[in-house]
Amino acid sequence: MAELDSPALDSPAEAGLVAAWRELLARHAAAACMLDRELGDKYGLGMSEFEVLERLVEGCEVDGRPALRVAELAPTVHLSQSALSRLMARLEKGGLVTRAMCESDRRGVMLALTEAGRERYEQARPLHREVLRLTLGGVSGPACGESDAD
Amino acid sequence: MAELDSPALDSPAEAGLVAAWRELLARHAAAACMLDRELGDKYGLGMSEFEVLERLVEGCEVDGRPALRVAELAPTVHLSQSALSRLMARLEKGGLVTRAMCESDRRGVMLALTEAGRERYEQARPLHREVLRLTLGGVSGPACGESDAD
C-alpha cells in the first residue's frame, strides 16, 4: 500500500524477476547473435530461417508431400504472419521450400521442403547444435531436472 | 546424400539443448513482445529504451552528475554500438537523457538521465515489472516437465 514514494526499489520478488529477465536476455542475445552470424556466414540462413526449416522437417515429408500452412507455422516460430510470409518468400527464392496453393482451401498455402531445403537443414544442424552448446550449454540456471540423459 | 547416416535425429543431449532453446525463445518472444507493446503504447518506450533508462538510473545520478559512456552501456543491453548510439539519440530527442562530451576523453560521450527521464522510468517501471510477472512469473527454470509437444 505504501507505494507513493519509494519508487527507487523493487521488492525482493520483483528483483528476482528482473534478474531472471536479464539472464534470459543475455542468453537469448548470445545465442541468437551467434546463430545468426554462424548460420548466415556458412549456410546463408538466419536464425528464424533455420527454425522454420526445422519445423518443416519435423512436420512434413519432402517436396510435395503433406506440408504445413503458414498460419500453423507462424506461432511456433514466434513470428508475425507477415514476417513469416516474407521469410517463406526468401526460402522459396533460395529453392529451399515450395509454396503451393492448398486444394481444399485456396486461400491457404501449403509449405513443403524441397530436397535442397532438407539438405541445407541437415548441413546446418550440427553447427546450430554446437552454437547452442556453446551459448546455453551446461549452465541452464536454476535447472530443475535433467531429463535429457535417458 | 545426407540421410544415410542418422542425421535426422539429435542425441539426447542435443534434444535437451534444443528444448531449452525453444523454451528460451518462447519466453523471450512473449516477454519482449508484450513489453514493447505495453511500454510503447503507454509510455512511448521500447523494451531497449527502458533497459537503457534502467541502467542509467542504476548507474548515475540525475542530470549532470556522473554518468555512463556509450561503450560501457552497450554490452549490458545487448545492443551494438551503432544501435545504442541511435537509441540515445531518440531518448535525447525525447528529453529523457543528455549527451555531454566527456571532459577527460573528448571522444567519449557521457550519458545522463534528465529529470524527465527518471520520471518516465519510474512511471513505466510498475508496468514493466507486471509484464515480467505475467510472462516469466513463477517459472524461472528451463523445462521442469512443462513442455509442449507440437
Add this chain to the structure above:
DNA sequence: GGACAGTACATGCGCATGCATTCAATGCAA
C-alpha cells in the same frame, strides 16, 4: 443466386538493428 462478415496470405510502409565506414580524439614512437 447475391451481399456480407470472416479467414489466409501478400504487400506497403515505417522503424530498429547490425555491419561497414567515417570522423574525431588519443597514445605511442621516431
Add this chain to the structure above:
DNA sequence: TTGCATTGAATGCATGCGCATGTACTGTCC
C-alpha cells in the same frame, strides 16, 4: 614535433520485423 595505429562514437546502407492494409477465397444468411 610529425606520423601512424587505435579507440569512441556517429552515419550510410541494407535487412528483417510488425502493423495496417489489400486481395482472394470461404461460409452464412437473406
